[in-house]
Amino acid sequence: MKSISDNLRNTPKYLNGKTFSTGVLAAIFGCTGPALIIIGGARDAGLTTEQMISWLFAVYFFGGLIGIYMALKYKQPIVGAYSIPGAVLVAAGLQSYSLNEISGAYLAAGIIVLILGLSGLIGKIMNWLPVPIVMAMIVGAMIKFGTDMIISIQGAPLIVGGAIIAYLLSSRLIPKLPPILIAFIVGCILAAFTGQFQMGEMQTSLALPQILMPVFNIEAIMSVGIPLALLVIGAENAQSIGVLMAEGYKPPINAMTVISGIGGIVTSFFGGHNANIAGPMTAICASEESGDKEGRYASVLINGILFGAFGLVAGVAVSFVVALPSVLVATVAGLAMVGVLVTSLQTAFTGKKFQIGAFFSLIIAMSGISFFGVSSPFWALIGGVLVSLILESKDFNVGTKNDEDDQEELSQVSI
Template sequence: MEFIEKGPGFKSGLKDLPRHINSQTISSGLVSTIFGCTGPALVVMSAAQTVGFTIEETVTWIFSIYFFGGLLGMIMALYYKMPISGAFTIAGATLLGSALAGYTFQEAVGAFLISGIIVLVIGMTGLMGKIMKWLPVEIVMAMVGGCMLKFGINIATYTSKDFAVCGVTVLAFLLVPRVIKKFPGVLAALIVGVIAAAATGEFSGTTGAMTYVAPSLVMPAFNAKLILSCSIPLALLIVGAENAQAMGVLKAQGYNVPANAMTVVSGIGGIVSAFFGSHSAHIAGPMTAICASEDSGPKEGRYVASFINGLTFAAFGLVASYAVGFINLIPVGLTYVLAGLAMINVLIQSFRDAFVSGKFRTGSFFALVVGASGISVFSIGAAFWALIVGVVVSLICDQKDFKAHEQEAHQA
């Protein structure tokens, strides 16, 4: 496939790997792992809990997003010798808390599979530019912000109900990183919250409940309504937000970005991982940003940070059952607060991307409020309707922005 960009190759990546393993690449790789394995994992578990998935279904979901996402990052980092990290869409996971309500896990897997196929088709046909022409990133991110807003609201809701546990958790999130520089706020909140829950006797079980549960292969079932409300928004988030963010970060750092390959492997990763319950396994924006930063050392060796991130992600996926078992001991309110804290940066980023350009403002606003409403029409969730309403309103009210967007696409 000629349109897939060539890289230095695995042999070169493996040969130079030992030379670039140092405190900087190890530190960045582990920081990105800590970020990805704390708050984002809680978001997925919260979504699974919300829609009533069993522990076995939740375990295989957690396994697949981390194992295959990590494997994807290791492969891309080694082949291209660039800090390209793999993971899953955190924003997409938040959408599933409402989109999957009332559907079976098998139907969810069917929707995830279709999402992966859509991403693969976009990558293999070069449809990315055409899709973004008609569906601007501002409207996509406004939809994301609206659908995720409830996670932020949960911080206030559950803190007011249980300040002894949730209140000190929020304080730890705010204060610890100011005292201990570079200490992840979500990790501080998790540690302090667990200690507070234990001290107040709010744990809902014993550590004996933490047993190994093997991930399982899941055969998909297909539901047209769920495909509309889940598959399409997920695919658009992957190509229009996650991949685009990662590509932008790499370009800003001076790398020759393999855009086609990043989109194609994101589709393949989504398809393969879907059979184990993953909603996505693709190139990840936040983890790529951490590993591509100057903190990772000289430019030519930063790919090792993504390799380390991928390796530790895959390892975390293999022990997913213990992670799920531990989280299930935590009070529900604390879980929601931790998930909300983990989503703060994603929410801020969503609102900024939706409105900072000043384009598509009216359509973005309607996408935001429809997404936040949580409505379901014809059993199709709010994420889909937020996109539809946002585009229709922008076609009416933001016509100049659409024309300018089309011209920019032609110039690009």
Template sequence: MIPAPQSSDVREASVTEVPARQPLIERPGIRPAGLRQLMQDLGPHYVSNGVIGLIFSASGPIAVTLAVGTAGGLTQGQLASWVFAIFLSAGLATLLMSLLYRQPLGFAWSIPGTVLLGPSLQHLPFAEVVGVFFTSGVLILALGSTGVVRRLMSAIPMPIVMAMVAAVFLRFGTDIVSSTQANLVVAGPMVLAFILLSAVPALGKYLPPVLGTLVVGIAAVALSGQFKLQSASGPIFAAPEFTAPSFTWAAQLELLLPLVLTALVVQNGQGVAVLRAAGHRPPVNSFALATGGFSVLNACFGAVSACVTGPTNSLLTSSGEKHRQYSAAVVYGSLSLVFALFAPLLTRLMLATPEAFVLALGGIAMLKALQQAFVTAFATKFTMGALVTFVVTISGMNLFNIHAAFWGILIGYVSSRLLERADHQVSK
């Protein structure tokens, strides 16, 4: 008997059973943006988002960096070199990736990684810490070259990742309340401006709500006399220094694994989740390769790992049309390069603003991302795994010097596999 011919549906199913091998470096799928295209896509929303992304990076995160470095006994030159390097790599990586993929792919540096360095700098020579910066960058680059990072990101359900993002971002929402209570004169007008511009679309069309919040906040700071520049003197231009690395087993065992996991899983994981929630298709493996390469660059100037961050990308994608949001990343990347050049001067200016201004602005700009994180985490499937992830992450549990967000994803994923087997079977 002659076998019956297969139907087209069966043939198609048999073809799709074996997925095509993905290239190591994801192809853009679209022509890179040129100058003419960029000028067409720029607009008030995107300039606003890029500027606020830079202000966010240059305020609270810089304060954390300076506090950790100062407590660790770093010299002014070493601190200035650190700040120069993190903004240089953030600007270069963001411009390269965003223009190539025509997506808002914002890079910064690892704040959790910076925080975990604090105790280590108390007893390790800075040269040994710099040695870990080099090895962590090389290891991240090696992991990116294997493609394992992309497979790992694909294996974890999005609700679980977004539950981690929601837990990390939650403090930005509560910062709005605490800053308003602590400094009503500055934060109060900012909150009112955001509500007014959001509630009246006719006003928001001409002045984006977050940009209006920024303008009102600057005016409130100036009128209240709370801009306090501690010292007008000091260097203006950055003078990067090279710290010769020292490679010791003690430093490597203490810091290498926490730095790598923080950059790849905690930070890049947040960035990828935020971008996917905004409708983009971030190149996960290219992220890992860029993170490793620019982390090595940072190490040359004595600075912590580069990475893709959730807060920065949530600000870059907070408004506007999806296909034009890459222009916000270009603004952010360009301003980062300017900040790198004038790092000592601009750092003094940013630290002169009251804390309430930074907290209120960052929290208001992050509200949409926080809302999206909760919706994605708890709307449909994997809700128990997402809840466990959220609770563990927000608890601040810190084992083996590794950030709670990593343990949140790990414990949440294992709990989901045990308790939500039906959801995992359906998702296959």
């Protein structure tokens, strides 16, 4: 493996239209809808503007740093951000606990994830999980990006339809230009033409992030901290690992878990719920839209820089986030997922093994169910494996991963 400095020196040759556009579009996706979830949760909980901005700073700035570090360390498109369903979970928790107590739950979650990563357990489990079941989970968890894109046609047929047509035509007629970027530009032009940009009152003042001391509350840890840890591992990391596998990478599973734990520990002191490896944005940067496989990590550097900048100027940037039409963001995200979804579907259902388990993994992930605060991707893996153990036990070939593989995974923890 090349060193970080070597990969950084080689990065300029991979910075092109494709890596730039997917990096920018991943950042646009991550800085719009997900940011609004945090803003809404902070307002509902009665947090001050300073506390809300500190939360945004923590997850975006440190999430960006995680992505930049992992991309340069492993030369893979591993994006850092935060858990989107985790933001929904903790927004509800803020209704019952103080910010310091919730931050104590964040800290506990980070410690749990860190310990599991250092133990090497997550890497062993992911290596054992049947690939078709993992790929089916990816399709089920991310198919909503495709369906949301189609649903958006009802609300804004000109914007969404124009963006999709621009994507298809540019893919066919001018393949050297990133079709995703062209679709976004066309969508923006149409949105401006139809007056869909919601330019409200702009905030121009900067607010500094606040450092606070987490307070451990057993109830908060049980109701928020443990479910958050499971979300980070069972949703975000699992999706990212599956996406990278689908694109032909060998992801550093244990290292991804360790860095997500460290991110959760650091952000807790700023009132942020967790900076970790991000599933949907990894899917965008790892897709064929990013160009050659070897250089796709460069898109993460673009994304990380934009994420970090968004965190630093969150108070001002939020005004621009609110202005973007949600239908345009949904459309771009859906188009960016096309390659990942097709590849994952092929991997999940082309072979003959684990087909029933993969089907159950698919429908469980699509259902969006949540038990004990843990979302459907985690239960999709559990359900798919259980079904295959009952009906397809002959497909399991225990021991296919030898000690060498386990040792390689453990060696990747040295982050």
